[in-house]
Structures are given as C-alpha cells and as structure tokens.
Amino acid sequence: MSEGKSNPYNIFDPFNDSFSPFRTSNDGNYPFFHNNHPQQQHLLEATQDHSSAPLNSTFRAFLDGSMDYNTLSRAFDMSCCSSSEVISTDDSRKGASILSKNNNQSTPKNSSSALSSSSEEMATVGSEDKDKGKIIQDEQSTGCHEDQGREEKSKNGDKSKKKEKRPRQPRFAFLTKSEIDNLEDGYRWRKYGQKAVKNSAFPRSYYRCTSQGCMVKKRVERSFQDPSIVVTTYEGQHNHHSPATLRASNFAGMLMPPNLRSTCLMEPPYFQQELLAQLLQMENNRPDDPMSKLYQNLDPGLQFRLP
DNA sequence: CGTTTTTGACCTGCGC
DNA sequence: GCGCAGGTCAAAAACG
Numbered sequence: 001m002s003e004g005k006s007n008p009y010n011i012f013d014p015f016n017d018s019f020s021p022f023r024t025s026n027d028g029n030y031p032f033f034h035n036n037h038p039q040q041q042h043l044l045e046a047t048q049d050h051s052s053a054p055l056n057s058t059f060r061a062f063l064d065g066s067m068d069y070n071t072l073s074r075a076f077d078m079s080c081c082s083s084s085e086v087i088s089t090d091d092s093r094k095g096a097s098i099l100s101k102n103n104n105q106s107t108p109k110n111s112s113s114a115l116s117s118s119s120e121e122m123a124t125v126g127s128e129d130k131d132k133g134k135i136i137q138d139e140q141s142t143g144c145h146e147d148q149g150r151e152e153k154s155k156n157g158d159k160s161k162k163k164e165k166r167p168r169q170p171r172f173a174f175l176t177k178s179e180i181d182n183l184e185d186g187y188r189w190r191k192y193g194q195k196a197v198k199n200s201a202f203p204r205s206y207y208r209c210t211s212q213g214c215m216v217k218k219r220v221e222r223s224f225q226d227p228s229i230v231v232t233t234y235e236g237q238h239n240h241h242s243p244a245t246l247r248a249s250n251f252a253g254m255l256m257p258p259n260l261r262s263t264c265l266m267e268p269p270y271f272q273q274e275l276l277a278q279l280l281q282m283e284n285n286r287p288d289d290p291m292s293k294l295y296q297n298l299d300p301g302l303q304f305r306l307p
Numbered sequence: 308c309g310t311t312t313t314t315g316a317c318c319t320g321c322g323c
Numbered sequence: 324g325c326g327c328a329g330g331t332c333a334a335a336a337a338c339g
Binding site: 314315316317320323 | 324325326327328329330331332333334335336337338339
C-alpha cells in the first residue's frame with residue numbers, strides 16, 4: 001500500500017444494498033471502521049466484475065472439504081483477479097465481509113497464501129475486549145515464484161548484478177483489535193526491519209518466518225485512525241506446520257465456546273474454515289436486514305473474552 | 308553463546 | 324532524472 005496509490009476496492013453497503021468504491025492507504029483508513037461507527041462498518045463483499053456467486057461457491061467447496069486450503073488461495077487469486085482482497089471480520093465468525101479490489105488484471109497464478117491466523121492468536125487478541133479482526137487478501141500479485149531468496153543480494157558489491165524482478169506473493173491481512181502489536185499466531189518470526197509509515201504515528205515492523213526455507217513474511221502495523229487496531233499482513237505460504245499448533249489449540253480450546261473447540265483442535269487453516277463457515281452463513285442471511293443479522297449473530301461466547 | 312531485536316544505510320519502484 | 328516512501332540488509336546491541 002503505497003501512499004496516494006489508489007486501491008479501488010468496492011465495498012458493499014448493506015443499507016443501500018449497493019457497492020461503492022473506497023480507498024485504503026497506509027494511514028490505516030479502513031472502510032469497516034469508517035467513522036468508528038458500528039452501523040457504518042460496511043459489509044464487504046466480493047464484487048466488481050466478479051459477482052459474489054463464484055466466490056461463494058469457492059468458499060463452499062472449501063468449507064465442505066472438497067477443496068483444500070491452498071486451492072482456495074489459488075481460487076481467490078484467480079476468481080478475484082490478481083489483486084483481490086478478502087476481508088472477513090473476526091466477528092468474522094459472525095459478520096461476513098469480503099471485498100475484492102478492482103483490477104483489470106486477471107492473470108492466473110499458482111500462488112497460494114498463508115492464512116496463518118491461529119486460534120491462539122484469536123484468543124490472545126480478544127483478551128482485552130471483544131476483538132475485531134479482519135482478513136484481507138491483498139496484492140497485485142502477478143505470479144508466484146518460490147525464488148524469494150535474496151541471497152544474491154549484496155549491499156555494496158554486485159550492484160551490477162541485475163536482480164530478477166520478483167513478483168509479489170499474495171497477501172492476507174488480519175485486522176485485529178488488540179493492544180498487543182505482535183500477535184501470537186503459532187509461527188515463529190524474526191524481525192528484520194522497522195519503518196516509520198507516512199501519515200502514521202506508528203511504525204511498521206517486518207517479520208520473516210524463522211523456519212528454514214520458509215519465506216513467509218509478515219508486516220505488523222497499527223492503524224493510525226484507530227490505534228486499537230493492529231494490521232498484520234502475511235505474505236507467502238508456510239511450507240511447514242505451525243510449531244505451536246498444539247499449544248495454540250490447547251490454549252484456544254480453553255477459551256473457545258464448546259461448539260468451536262473441535263475446530264480449534266485442528267490445524268489453523270481448518271480453524272479458519274470454521275470462521276469462514278460462519279462468515280458464509282452471515283452472507284447467506286443478508287437479504288433483509290444484513291446489519292441487524294450481523295449483530296444479532298454476535299454470540300458473546302465467540303468474543304474470546306478472558307476472565 | 309546462540310538467537311532476536313534495533314536501527315541506520317541501502318535498494319527499488321513509482322509518481323511527478 | 325529526481326525525490327519520496329516502502330522494503331530489506333546487516334552490524335551492533337540486547338536478551339535469555
């Protein structure tokens with residue numbers, strides 16, 4: 001997200017039953033928190049030249065198990081164009097929001113993405129208050145190369161060496177209401193950089209997965225507009241299991257409502273499935289009064305309050 | 308002592 | 324071409 005760059009997403013306004021474009025920027029101005037008014041948290045949906053139907057069917061396939069996680073990722077890339085964004089609330093369990101970026105490109109890719117939000121993260125995030133997390137599948141990823149390594153890079157020498165232009169991996173961003181910046185997601189990360197973000201009082205931190213050969217990166221920043229919101233952007237796909245899967249599952253299992261515990265005992269992607277399932281349910285319920293349904297469905301037991 | 312974080316410098320892409 | 328901003332590197336410091 002570079003400043004001034006237009007990110008012509010479409011968001012669905014349940015009140016007007018229409019889509020409208022909006023922009024996101026690194027100032028943390030995300031539409032769903034627009035004006036900080038719950039009634040103005042727009043329900044985001046797959047839109048534009050792609051109706052929501054194909055995407056939803058993709059979701060369904062994913063949810064009923066006939067499609068695996070990576071396939072889903074690819075499906076997103078292709079069905080939502082090369083620059084798609086999927087946002088779901090962590091209310092996600094309740095409030096569905098999917099949005100896709102307007103983009104003319106529709107280059108098929110073999111890329112996949114990492115939804116590395118674990119149940120542990122969900123639980124941690126909710127430690128303060130009812131958390132609000134969102135997932136954004138991001139980026140104008142035009143392809144996927146495993147060649148993400150920059151080993152060839154040398155600071156001073158080899159400037160003549162022309163570097164292969166590396167297409168960016170698809171990204172997923174989680175927006176989470178938390179006072180903790182670096183949310184536990186079950187994977188181990190090494191911080192490799194921090195930068196001040198223009199128009200934001202909060203720096204952006206860059207992390208890389210410490211697992212050997214795993215090129216997944218994540219960025220963590222705080223929304224300037226709503227400092228209580230942490231934006232965690234994942235890029236790439238883990239080529240290994242979460243080292244903390246068991247720990248995370250156990251932890252989440254203690255906090256999760258019974259109806260979700262079984263889900264939490266699964267690998268994070270499957271937990272994600274459960275979230276998506278509820279997300280999808282919400283989407284199906286939308287017709288009459290989407291927002292009322294959205295909030296009605298907010299089961300207090302799903303808010304991961306800590307004692 | 309190995310690992311992680313900090314931080315200034317460097318690289319790269321993009322808009323003007 | 325220049326300047327700006329995002330992203331990354333890597334040495335030093337901090338940490339466990």
